[in-house]
Amino acid sequence: MALLAVNDLTVIYPARAGAVPAVRGVDLTLEPGETLGLAGGSGCGKSTMAAAVLRLLPPGTRTSGTVLLEGEDVLTMRPGRLRAVRWTEAAVVFQGAMHALNPVRRVGDQIAEAIHLHDKVSDKRAATRVGELLEQVGLPARRASSYPHELSGGQRQRVMIAMALACSPRLLIADEPTTALDVMVQAQVLTLLEELRRELGLALLLITHDLSVLASTCERIAVMYAGRIVEEGPAAKVFEAPAHPYTRALAEAFPTIGDRASRRNPHGLGGDPPDPRDLPSGCPFHPRCPVSIAVCPTLEVELWPAGDGRRAACVHVRDGHPELVRQVPPHPVGEDAPAHPGPEGSGEPRGGAPVRRGMS
Amino acid sequence: MAATSTRTFRPSAGQRRLGAKLIGAALSLAFVLVFNFFLFRVLPGDPAKNLTRNRLVPAEQVEVLRESFGLGKPLPQQFAQYVRDTLSGDLGISYKFRRPVSEVIAERIWPTVLLLGLSTLLSTAIGLWIGIRGAWRRNSVFDRVSLGASLALYAMPEFWLGIMLLIAFGVGVGPLPGLFPTGGLSSPDTELASLAGVADVARHLFLPCLTLTLAYIAEYALVMRSSLLDELTEDYLTTARAKGLRDALVLRRHAVPNALLPTTTLIFLNLGFIVSGAITIETVYSWPGLGLLSYEALRTPDYPLLQGVFLLFSAAVIIANLIADLLYAYLDPRVRTG
Numbered sequence: 001m002a003l004l005a006v007n008d009l010t011v012i013y014p015a016r017a018g019a020v021p022a023v024r025g026v027d028l029t030l031e032p033g034e035t036l037g038l039a040g041g042s043g044c045g046k047s048t049m050a051a052a053v054l055r056l057l058p059p060g061t062r063t064s065g066t067v068l069l070e071g072e073d074v075l076t077m078r079p080g081r082l083r084a085v086r087w088t089e090a091a092v093v094f095q096g097a098m099h100a101l102n103p104v105r106r107v108g109d110q111i112a113e114a115i116h117l118h119d120k121v122s123d124k125r126a127a128t129r130v131g132e133l134l135e136q137v138g139l140p141a142r143r144a145s146s147y148p149h150e151l152s153g154g155q156r157q158r159v160m161i162a163m164a165l166a167c168s169p170r171l172l173i174a175d176e177p178t179t180a181l182d183v184m185v186q187a188q189v190l191t192l193l194e195e196l197r198r199e200l201g202l203a204l205l206l207i208t209h210d211l212s213v214l215a216s217t218c219e220r221i222a223v224m225y226a227g228r229i230v231e232e233g234p235a236a237k238v239f240e241a242p243a244h245p246y247t248r249a250l251a252e253a254f255p256t257i258g259d260r261a262s263r264r265n266p267h268g269l270g271g272d273p274p275d276p277r278d279l280p281s282g283c284p285f286h287p288r289c290p291v292s293i294a295v296c297p298t299l300e301v302e303l304w305p306a307g308d309g310r311r312a313a314c315v316h317v318r319d320g321h322p323e324l325v326r327q328v329p330p331h332p333v334g335e336d337a338p339a340h341p342g343p344e345g346s347g348e349p350r351g352g353a354p355v356r357r358g359m360s
Numbered sequence: 361m362a363a364t365s366t367r368t369f370r371p372s373a374g375q376r377r378l379g380a381k382l383i384g385a386a387l388s389l390a391f392v393l394v395f396n397f398f399l400f401r402v403l404p405g406d407p408a409k410n411l412t413r414n415r416l417v418p419a420e421q422v423e424v425l426r427e428s429f430g431l432g433k434p435l436p437q438q439f440a441q442y443v444r445d446t447l448s449g450d451l452g453i454s455y456k457f458r459r460p461v462s463e464v465i466a467e468r469i470w471p472t473v474l475l476l477g478l479s480t481l482l483s484t485a486i487g488l489w490i491g492i493r494g495a496w497r498r499n500s501v502f503d504r505v506s507l508g509a510s511l512a513l514y515a516m517p518e519f520w521l522g523i524m525l526l527i528a529f530g531v532g533v534g535p536l537p538g539l540f541p542t543g544g545l546s547s548p549d550t551e552l553a554s555l556a557g558v559a560d561v562a563r564h565l566f567l568p569c570l571t572l573t574l575a576y577i578a579e580y581a582l583v584m585r586s587s588l589l590d591e592l593t594e595d596y597l598t599t600a601r602a603k604g605l606r607d608a609l610v611l612r613r614h615a616v617p618n619a620l621l622p623t624t625t626l627i628f629l630n631l632g633f634i635v636s637g638a639i640t641i642e643t644v645y646s647w648p649g650l651g652l653l654s655y656e657a658l659r660t661p662d663y664p665l666l667q668g669v670f671l672l673f674s675a676a677v678i679i680a681n682l683i684a685d686l687l688y689a690y691l692d693p694r695v696r697t698g
Contacts (some may be wrong), residue, residue: 054602076477079606086604094602101597102614104621104692115615116604147693 001071002173003171003203004030004053005091009065011048011057018277021046025065028057032170035197035204037235039250043273049224050175054086069171072214076140088170091164093157093193095179100160101148107159108134108144111242114166133162137192154185161192165200172197173205178213179254190217196304211250215239223247226284229303233310243312245289283315291316292326305310374696377689385682392674396443399670400663401435437451446671452664456657461668466651469672471545472642472649475565475581476634479572484627487577491584495592495619496611505583513578518637522571522644530567540567543646568645572637576630583626588619622628632677 094100131141286296451461530536544608
């Protein structure tokens with residue numbers, strides 16, 4: 001049985017200006033001990049996925065589909081059962097460097113709170129456990145008596161990881177665990193997560209916008225865009241040979257260290273993420289897509305097999321030409337190339353002329 | 361001995377902070393002391409003349425009166441005398457009561473402490489409760505009603521509210537009799553030390569206390585509500601919920617203590633304004649406390665008494681501020697180290 005099985009999950013947030021569908025029919029599975037990376041830009045629904053696993057959604061949110069955690073549907077659990085499941089079966093490593101810790105309580109107390117909530121242990125036992133947890137994440141046990149503001153960003157993130165481990169969950173969800181940390185600390189935190197995962201046999205759902213982080217940490221990657229998974233497959237394949245133009249843009253948005261050309265000429269993606277209330281028709285990525293063709297604005301995309309155990313939601317994959325996604329150079333971000341070459345939503349392909357010729 | 365003499369006292373950050381606050385408070389008090397003296401000297405009116413108004417008093421006798429109050433001396437000499445006396449606890453002789461000011465104040469301080477203490481406690485407890493409930497159940501019927509009522513109460517001048525309550529519940533409207541006494545601390549013929557006496561004081565206390573409580577509930581409810589609403593969007597509350605805490609505990613253990621920080625400061629700063637509120641409310645209800653006493657002293661004008669009461673009020677405000685500062689540092693570890 002899969003540790004986590006998300007089936008056709010839809011999450012719709014309430015809002016005055018109209019309901020916001022943040023996640024629109026996502027399927028995911030995660031086996032015990034497995035690592036899955038979930039990537040995507042701001043507003044693609046990846047953090048909503050993290051919140052949905054423990055049903056940490058704001059009141060009034062509508063959901064459909066199922067989120068099976070060890071076979072039990074989290075979305076329909078009774079509140080008492082839900083609270084018992086939270087942190088014991090799955091725990092979340094929030095972006096601890098910023099505001100995920102209570103600023104006026106000692107970090108040791110905040111970790112002990114989780115222990116006391118789920119285990120009947122004495123204060124002394126809990127304190128010992130807090131010390132062990134802190135040492136496990138590479139902090140001295142005496143740090144338990146510190147307040148969050150007395151710690152550095154990296155130390156706070158370590159505290160957050162120690163807190164997530166407090167009740168020995170089998171699944172760890174790390175939601176942007178390295179955002180707002182400097183690169184050196186990022187690497188340390190990722191190494192720590194990877195070590196802990198291996199030692200404790202945890203399954204890890206790692207959520208970030210940084211595809212290169214996922215490529216080095218995860219076995220599999222799923223890329224989200226506008227509330228849906230647009231590509232999914234083995235990490236190395238997805239990162240090195242994207243089968244979806246959005247994955248490609250995401251992979252190329254980070255300059256390769258040491259590669260002068262990529263640093264001088266970083267590749268970006270024109271346009272803004274779409275408004276989830278008013279998504280473009282057909283493939284929602286088509287207005288920003290460098291390789292879109294005439295059929296894209298009306299095509300209902302789904303995940304098609306793209307070879308090497310991969311699936312991608314792109315017409316070129318359906319047509320059996322995933323290499324077309326990689327052939328056309330995406331637009332460099334710079335003065336010569338305006339970020340908005342055509343009217344938004346016009347579907348005007350950028351640099352896509354050869355493709356169009358080729359396809360029609 | 362030599363070893364100890366070379367070891368100098370090195371205060372910690374907390375001690376330095378405390379020291380700085382104490383010195384600041386002492387300087388404020390000294391300033392009030394000086395300011396008080398000159399403030400009342402520029403008020404119009406000659407006390408000796410006012411005291412003998414409408415009476416046929418020979419001019420020499422007025423002069424004797426003025427001399428006995430120490431008003432004949434030049435201003436600098438009066439000031440030096442005033443500072444010396446105040447520091448030794450002598451606040452002078454009241455012109456109106458012809459008794460030491462400290463004695464008069466000591467008699468009138470307890471009714472004010474009772475009134476302000478009780479109404480502060482009530483308005484804080486009720487106001488915070490309303491604010492917390494309103495924020496937690498935002499846009500519920502309770503929230504909408506309490507928000508509307510709070511805004512209305514907040515906008516009302518307290519003396520006006522006092523007069524309205526006095527008319528409605530003290531005097532009686534139309535066929536309705538007055539339910540509560542219209543003024544004073546107790547009825548003239550009751551023994552204060554008996555159970556009936558306590559009940560009688562409670563009946564007299566009801567309306568002034570209600571007025572002051574209503575006037576301040578609104579502000580505390582509004583500030584607590586907005587402070588908690590701010591806090592409720594914070595990420596660490598999601599962490600607390602994710603750990604498996606029930607909502608009531610998330611609120612009580614995490615959100616409320618943080619939201620209380622700005623509210624605590626406000627409550628203590630407000631003690632100063634409550635003192636001025638006491639002047640109007642005590643006058644409306646003839647409550648024989650320091651507020652009514654300052655009103656009486658102002659009408660004479662009774663300089664030594666005014667000086668004494670103002671010094672006490674100022675000291676109360678300065679001490680309340682000092683407590684707010686120290687309490688904030690105790691409640692918020694970020695202030696302690698900062």
